[in-house]
Amino acid sequence: MLEVKGRTACEGIVIGKVFIQKPKEFNIERKKIESNKIEEEIVRWKKAMEKSKEDIRRLKQNLKKKLNKKELDILMAHIVMLDDPMYIKDIEKIMRVENINAEYAVKKISDKYFNLFEQLKDPVYNQRKSDIKDISERILENLLNEEEVKGDMNGKIFVGREMLPSDLLKAIYENISFKGIVLEYGGETSHVAILAKSLGIPTLMGINSSIYVKFLENEEIILDTRKNYEKIIISPTKETIAEYIFLRNEIELEKEEQEKLLELPCETKDGIGISLKINVAGMVDVLGIEKNKADGVGLFRTELMYMESSSFPSEEEQVSIYEELIGNIAKEKEVVIRTLDIGADKKLSYYEMKKEDNPFLGVRGIRHSLRNTKILKTQLRAILRVAYGKKIKIMYPMITKIKELLEVKEILEKCKEELEKEGILYGKEIEEGIMVEVPSVSLMAEQFSKHVDFFSIGTNDLTQYILATDRLSEELVDLYDPYDPSVLKAISFVADAAIKNGKGVSVCGEMAGEEMAIVAFLSMGIYDLSMVRSSISKARSIVRKIRISELKEIKKEILSSENSKEIKKILNGYLKKE
Numbered sequence: 188m189l190e191v192k193g194r195t196a197c198e199g200i201v202i203g204k205v206f207i208q209k210p211k212e213f214n215i216e217r218k219k220i221e222s223n224k225i226e227e228e229i230v231r232w233k234k235a236m237e238k239s240k241e242d243i244r245r246l247k248q249n250l251k252k253k254l255n256k257k258e259l260d261i262l263m264a265h266i267v268m269l270d271d272p273m274y275i276k277d278i279e280k281i282m283r284v285e286n287i288n289a290e291y292a293v294k295k296i297s298d299k300y301f302n303l304f305e306q307l308k309d310p311v312y313n314q315r316k317s318d319i320k321d322i323s324e325r326i327l328e329n330l331l332n333e334e335e336v337k338g339d340m341n342g343k344i345f346v347g348r349e350m351l352p353s354d355l356l357k358a359i360y361e362n363i364s365f366k367g368i369v370l371e372y373g374g375e376t377s378h379v380a381i382l383a384k385s386l387g388i389p390t391l392m393g394i395n396s397s398i399y400v401k402f403l404e405n406e407e408i409i410l411d412t413r414k415n416y417e418k419i420i421i422s423p424t425k426e427t428i429a430e431y432i433f434l435r436n437e438i439e440l441e442k443e444e445q446e447k448l449l450e451l452p453c454e455t456k457d458g459i460g461i462s463l464k465i466n467v468a469g470m471v472d473v474l475g476i477e478k479n480k481a482d483g484v485g486l487f488r489t490e491l492m493y494m495e496s497s498s499f500p501s502e503e504e505q506v507s508i509y510e511e512l513i514g515n516i517a518k519e520k521e522v523v524i525r526t527l528d529i530g531a532d533k534k535l536s537y538y539e540m541k542k543e544d545n546p547f548l549g550v551r552g553i554r555h556s557l558r559n560t561k562i563l564k565t566q567l568r569a570i571l572r573v574a575y576g577k578k579i580k581i582m583y584p585m586i587t588k589i590k591e592l593l594e595v596k597e598i599l600e601k602c603k604e605e606l607e608k609e610g611i612l613y614g615k616e617i618e619e620g621i622m623v624e625v626p627s628v629s630l631m632a633e634q635f636s637k638h639v640d641f642f643s644i645g646t647n648d649l650t651q652y653i654l655a656t657d658r659l660s661e662e663l664v665d666l667y668d669p670y671d672p673s674v675l676k677a678i679s680f681v682a683d684a685a686i687k688n689g690k691g692v693s694v695c696g697e698m699a700g701e702e703m704a705i706v707a708f709l710s711m712g713i714y715d716l717s718m719v720r721s722s723i724s725k726a727r728s729i730v731r732k733i734r735i736s737e738l739k740e741i742k743k744e745i746l747s748s749e750n751s752k753e754i755k756k757i758l759n760g761y762l763k764k765e
C-alpha cells in the first residue's frame with residue numbers, strides 16, 4: 188500500500204480503476220484519397236498542425252514555472268519545427284503526388300527526418316530526433332479519431348499530466364464519465380478544477396509525475412479528496428477498501444440529507460433569505476439550476492462559448508447560444524452574463540494574443556475588450572438582444588479603474604442606440620455590474636458604487652492579486668490563501684460600500700460555496716452567493732444553521748485576525764457550535 192499526496196480540487200471519495208493518459212500507439216494505414224477530395228484532406232491536416240502548435244503554446248505557458256529554460260526551449264523548438272517550411276512542404280507534396288491520407292503522409296515524412304537525424308551522430312541532431320517524434324505524435328493525435336482511446340476511460344479514474352476544460356467537456360458530451368480525476372498540473376481555481384467541481388467529480392491536483400510509474404493501468408486505487416486528506420492510495424489492502432466503502436457511504440448519506448433540504452426555504456435560523464445561484468459555463472451547469480433549486484445564475488462565464496467555436500462567434504450565433512443556454516431560466520430567474528474574459532490562463536485556439544512577460548498583469552478581461560471594441564460590441568449587442576423581457580444583467584471582468592467602467596458603459600449605450608435605430612428589441616433597463624477581482628476596486632468601492640448597479644466579488648483573482656500569488660502556481664499554494672485577513676478585509680470593504688449605497692453585492696469566486704466562507708460572507712452582509720452547482724445543497728444546509736444576529740462578533744474577530752489560521756479557527760468554531 189502506498190499513499191501519494193496531492194491537493195483537492197473537488198472533494199469526495201472514490202474507489203475505482205485507473206486510466207493513465209499516456210502516449211498512444213499509432214497504427215497508421217496508407218489510404219488512397221480521391222483526387223477531388225485531396226484539398227479537403229489537406230485542410231484537415233493543416234488544422235491538425237495548427238491545433239498542435241496551440242497545444243504546445245498552452246503547455247509551455249502552463250509549465251512556465253515548472254520547467255527550466257532548457258526544457259522550455261524544447262517546447263519552443265517544437266513550435267519552430269511545426270513551422271518548418273521543408274517539413275510542411277514535404278508532407279503536402281507527398282499527399283498531392285501520391286494521393287494519400289494525412290496520417291500516412293505525416294508518419295512517412297516524420298520517419299524520414301527521424302532516420303536522417305539518427306544517421307548524423309551529432310548530439311544536437313539526437314535532440315532533433317526526439318523532437319520530430321514528439322511533434323509527429325502530437326499531429327497524429329490531433330488527426331486521429333480519439334474515440335477509441337476515450338472508450339477505455341469510461342467509468343475510471345483519469346490520471347494524467349494535464350487536462351483542458353474543453354477536453355473534459357468533450358468527454359462529457361461523448362457520454363464518458365470519470366469517477367475521479369488526478370492531474371499533475373493545475374490549481375484549485377484553475378478552470379478544469381472549477382469544471383470538475385461543477386460536475387461533482389472528485390479531483391486531485393499537483394501529484395508528482397514520478398508516481399505514474401507506480402500505477403498499474405486498471406488497478407483499483409482509492410482517491411480520497413476530502414480536505415486535509417487529499418491523497419491517492421495505491422494497492423490498498425482489503426481492510427482499507429472496506430474502511431473507505433464505509434466512509435463513502437457516510438458521505439452519500441449526508442448528501443441525501445442535504446438534498447432533502449432543497450424543498451425548504453434557503454434562509455437563516457433568524458429568517459433572512461439567502462440567494463444561492465450557480466456559476467455557468469456550458470450546458471452541463473445549466474442542468475443543475477432546477478435540480479438544485481438555485482435562484483438563478485450569478486456568473487455566466489462566456490469564455491467557453493468562445494473556446495468551443497472555431498472563430499469569434501457572430502452576434503446571431505451568440506444570441507442563439509445564450510437563448511439556448513439561459514433563455515428560459517432568465518424569464519423567471521436572474522442571470523448575470525459576464526463579457527469575455529480572455530487573457531492569461533484563458534486562451535482561444537483561433538486567436539493569437541500578443542506575447543507578454545506577465546500575462547496575468549497584462550491585457551485580459553475588460554482590458555482586452557476595450558482594445559478590441561468590435562469583438563466587445565458584438566457581444567454587448569447579443570446580450571442586449573437576449574435581455575429583452577428577461578432578468579438578464581451584464582457584468583464586466585477585470586475592471587481596475589473607474590475610467591474603464593465609464594468607457595464600457597458608453598459603448599453599451601452606443602449599442603443600445605444602434606439597436607434602437609435598427610428597430611431591434613433589446614433590454615433597455617439592463618443592469619450593469621462589475622467583477623471585483625483587482626484590489627483597486629475594493630479600495631475604491633465607495634466611488635465605484637456611483638457607477639454600478641452591483642458588485643460581484645471574484646475571490647479567485649482577488650486573492651491572486653491581493654497576495655501577488657499566481658492562482659495556478661504549484662510552488663506557492665500555501666501563499667495563495669483566500670482566507671488571508673487581507674482578502675477578507677478587501678471583501679468586507681466592498682460589502683460595506685455596496686450596502687451603504689444600496690447596490691447589490693455578491694460573491695462568485697470558488698470560495699462562495701465553502702462552508703467556512705459562507706459564515707464569513709453572511710457576517711459581512713453578503714446574502715447573494717454564486718457557486719458551482721454541486722456545492723448548492725451543502726451551502727443551503729450551512730445557511731440554515733446560521734443565525735445572522737450571532738455573526739456581528741465573528742465579523743469583528745475576522746477583521747482583527749493576524750492570519751488565516753486564526754480566521755479558520757473562528758469560522759470552524761462557529762460551524763461546530765451549531
Ligand code: PEP
Pocket residue numbers: 486488528624644645646647648649695696697
Ligand atoms: C474569479 O476570479 O473569482 C472569477 C469568478 O473569475 P474566473 O475564475 O473566471 O477568473
Ligand code: MG
Pocket residue numbers: 624645647648
Ligand atoms: Mg476572475
